[in-house]
Amino acid sequence: MKKKLLSVLLSATMVFSLAACGGSSNGESTSADKETATEESAEKTTEASGETAESSDGAAEESAAASDIDTSEHVVINYMTTGDRPDGAAAERLNEMLAKLNEILTEKVNAELEIYYIEWTDYLSNYNLTLAQMDGSVDLVGTASDWLDAWPNAKNGAFLALSEDMLKTYAPKTWASVPAEHWDMCKYDGDIYLMPEDNYAQWTNHGFIYRLDWAKDAGLADGVHSWEDLTTYFKYVKENHPELKAVWDSDGTQYAQMANGWIASHTNFVAIDGLATGALWGGTKDDLYTVVTPVMTETDSLVKYAEMMKEWDTIGVWPTDVLNNTSSQNRDEYRVGQVAAEQHHTQTWTDLCSATEANTIYADDPKAESGFFYFGEETDNVVALSITHGAMAVSAASQNPERALMVYDLIRNDPECYKLFNYGIEGVSYEINADGLRETPEGYDSTSDNINGMTNYWWGRNDDIEIRDASRNWTEIDKLYAKYDGIKIDYPYGQFVPDVDSIQAKIDNCNEVYTNYMKQISFGKYTGTAEEIVAEMQAALEQAGIADVAAELQTQIDALYK
Amino acid sequence: MGNSKNTNSVTPRKKRGFFENVVKYRTLILMCIPAIVFFFMFSYMPLPGIWVAFVKYNYGKGIFGSKFIGLQNFEFLASSGKLLTLTKNTILYNLAFILLGNFLAIVMAILLNEMQAKLFKKVAQTMMFLPYFISQVLVGVLVFNLLNYDTGFINGILEAFGLEKWQPYADPNVWPVLLVVIYLWQQTGYNSVVYFAAICGIDAEIIEASKVDGANAFQRIRYIILPSLKPTIIILLLFALGGIVKGNFGLFYNIIGTNSLLYDTTDIIETFVYRATMTDFNFSTASAVGLYQSIVGFVIVMVVNGVIKKIDPEYSLF
Structure with missing residues (x-):
């Protein structure tokens, strides 16, 4: 009997210790909590959106003059952006700027702006989770159709559908400046969800940024212009620059852009954005609306890729345990000359090739130059970026969507607000020189005064107001931009927002398979021959349903474009 | 302990009604109320949320306003073709964790109990307990810095001795052992506390009697301590078995990360689902997987409990 009692007592203690575990580590219960929270806020949202509908109707009836809008209540608009929250002196500068900006915003629309940061670590999950909470903690949401899940969130109900009346009333300048065909690209199921950054020249096609001076030493007098040139360059750097931390301090996430880049450089494939990390489905430049899957058909090319990456791995281009390397600071290491390459897009190159204060390589070595090998250079396969690469949305849970739109309209179109928000306070964070270019004033400290790097406003930059940065190497940049303009095609699937409910499971599985194999291939970490690993990947993709997805996309594309 | 005599004295065992029991054991029930409230709030109230696994969540x-789509959320798990490998990996790792973990915890508890030097005993116990408080993220970083090829501590030593370097992050076969070792290092101290408490609860009279009878330390362990621990062991095992399909996400994700070279031997349900649903952030699919794990766990507990009941009803949970 005693034994029984002991066991009862012990099970009681176990129950309590289990309960303790449940509180801290049981994922299910916490997610369930969130779900209930979401439900509650969902109710609030329906109320709020009910009000919105009423007020916007009312406004439309009374004629859309801005003076009629009721702004008697002072509100705080939270602007959500990806980026690390500044601290110390930088935070002080930011607050000074915001105080000034908020004075103007209060005067004009009786609102003030606060910034809600989604830190870079695991940003996509945190971004989506914050939106899913739907508790009204954010109003304006910086988003993107290709790298920030704009469409999945719109479909899940995280974004407010913006009616034309609302836009005309509360964001009239934005409404007028974006042409109708661009608004069409921001629609899902007939409703506008995004306000696109469609008047800002930038190129976000990826490639390798490298040391042009070293490439010349390596015998590439004209710089790197193909993947084979890169092999030569890396080999040379590895042998002749032992002082470097690594040739390229890559992390395991680089595989996707590399594989996409290889395909771009060897075919005329144009990927459909936003389906999965890997560019698995798309059309070709000659026949944009017939869906192809190069990863299944370009076998010979992929085998060559696998072999070349094995060679790179043997050369020692990246750290041996690159797949577990998650804390790489490669870009900053490039700035100070610790690495010899960076894989990113043209916009990043425009920064790295310029002798700014942060890029100390140019001060340390007067011969230093940075070149850019863009993916697709061999085949002139360059696609201009989609206008929704950066866009602003309004959270469906926002308590003040009208005011959020009014604030956005000012930040995007009002020169005074725009400059404050993007460049900071004139005389402190920037000044304008005789040529009309933006310079850093005396006493400028890039670690604390760079407002541009803190507000991270990538969701509505405006070339009409933008002031060029004097420190940028504009001769080189304009040269490359001109070259791009000669060969580019516009992103052809801007209006295509596929309905993926029925194929989501297959897309997820394909993406998972592709990611697993492409990581091994792209870093040359596979066992066996290149032919074997490519064949294995293709078999697994076949089984995961890559063809079914292609067929379904084809049906939807036909419905839209034919 | 005094109460046990009272329960013993209630000899005629007849069936009593539920309410009669409630009145009779009111004090006990009163003491249970915090636990009852806790479980009601955190385990029963969220139950309707299971519905989210069957809808396209908007x-x-x-949850209840979204469109019902039946079993579509379960489809991706089934169609991945990996369900078997994943379930197998998850269960095998957990079996190793549970069996080795408990075995080591019992050994440690007994050793601690037999220790005479008080200071050493306390220090040893604290040192064993400490790893439990280290976050899994830090454990992942520690392991990486120990084992990585270019700058890792172990490879630094190997290189200094002129030996060939070791590349564990490219070898899937070493990870089952490494992961179990890491788990044991982290958890043994904590697990042994329960057993240590149970040993302390053994009636001192029995142990003294055995000493008088001339039993040595090994005989004492074999004939007194281990049999007394039997109910505790069985209960702990039963509890652990319920979670056998739930993988230790923190441990696996922080140590293996997204190194696809190692997935063959290290991919568990949690990590797979995390990766696969990251791209579309689908609560419904995630809940579907959770439900699948709960059902399998439930079945396992019922079966094991049934088996134990057959063998010895005294030890069964219910």
């Missing part, structure tokens, strides 16, 4: 419409 943030705006809420």
Whole structure:
């Protein structure tokens, strides 16, 4: 009997210790909590959106003059952006700027702006989770159709559908400046969800940024212009620059852009954005609306890729345990000359090739130059970026969507607000020189005064107001931009927002398979021959349903474009 | 302990009604109320949320307003073709964790109990307990810095001795052992506390009697301590078995990360689902997987409990 009692007592203690575990580590219960929270806020949202509908109707009836809008209540608009929250002196500068900006915003629309940061670590999950909470903690949401899940969130109900009346009333300048065909690209199921950054020249096609001076030493007098040139360059750097931390301090996430880049450089494939990390489905430049899957058909090319990456791995281009390397600071290491390459897009190159204060390589070595090998250079396969690469949305849970739109309209179109928000306070964070270019004033400290790097406003930059940065190497940049303009095609699937409910499971599985194999291939970490690993990947993709997805996309594309 | 005599004295065992029991054991029930409330709030109230696994969840419409889509959310798990490998990996790792973990915890508890030097005993116990408080993220970083090829501590030593370097992050076969070792290092101290407490609860009279009878330390362990621990062991095992399909996400994700070279031997249900649903952030699919794990766990507990009941009803949970 005693034994029984002991066991009862012990099970009681176990129950309590289990309960303790449940509180801290049981994922299910916490997610369930969130779900209930979401439900509650969902109710609030329906109320709020009910009000919105009423007020916007009312406004439309009374004629859309801005003076009629009721702004008697002072509100705080939270602007959500990806980026690390500044601290110390930088935070002080930011607050000074915001105080000034908020004075103007209060005067004009009786609102003030606060910034809600989604830190870079695991940003996509945190971004989506914050939106899913739907508790009204954010109003304006910086988003993107290709790298920030704009469409999945719109479909899940995280974004407010913006009616034309609302836009005309509360964001009239934005409404007028974006042409109708661009608004069409921001629609899902007939409703506008995004306000696109469609008047800002930038190129976000990826490639390798490298040391042009070293490439010349390596015998590439004209710089790197193909993947084979890169092999030569890396080999040379590895042998002749032992002082470097690594040739390229890559992390395991680089595989996707590399594989996409290889395909771009060897075919005329144009990927459909936003389906999965890997560019698995798309059309070709000659026949944009017939869906192809190069990863299944370009076998010979992929085998060559696998072999070349094995060679790179043997050369020692990246750290041996690159797949577990998650804390790489490669870009900053490039700035100070610790690495010899960076894989990113043209916009990043425009920064790295310029002798700014942060890029100390140019001060340390007067011969230093940075070149850019863009993916697709061999085949002139360059696609201009989609206008929704950066866009602003309004959270469906926002308590003040009208005011959020009014604030956005000012930040995007009002020169005074725009400059404050993007460049900071004139005389402190920037000044304008005789040529009309933006310079850093005396006493400028890039670690604390760079407002541009803190507000991270990538969701509505405006070339009409933008002031060029004097420190940028504009001769080189304009040269490359001109070259791009000669060969580019516009992103052809801007209006295509596929309905993926029925194929989501297959897309997820394909993406998972592709990611697993492409990581091994792209870093040359596979066992066996290149032919074997490519064949294995293709078999697994076949089984995961890559063809079914292609067929379904084809049906939807036909419905839209034919 | 005094109460046990009272329960013993109630000899005639007849069936009593539920309410009669409630009145009779009111004090006990009163003491249980915090636990009952806790479980009601955190385990029973969220139960209707299971529904989310059967709908296309829309943030705006809420769980019960979203569109019902039947078993579609379960489809991706089945169609991945990996369900078997994943379930197998998850269960095998957990079996190793549970069996070795408990075995080591018992050994440690007994050793601690037999220790005479008080200071050493306390220090040893604290040192064993400490790893439990280290976050899994830090454990992942520690392991990486120990084992990585270019700058790792172990490879630094190997290189200094002129030996060939070791590349564990490219070898899937070493990870089952490494992961179990890491788990044991982290958890043994904590697990042994329960057993240590149970040993302390053994009636001192029995142990003294055995000493008088001339039993040595090994005989004492074999004939007194281990049999007394039997109910505790069985209960702990039963509890652990319920979670056998739930993988230790923190451990696996922080140590293996997204190194696809190692997935063959290290991919568990949690990590797979995390990766696969990251791209579309689908609560419904995630809940579907959770439900699958709960059902399998439930079946396992019922079966094991049934078997134990057959063998010895005294030890069964219910």
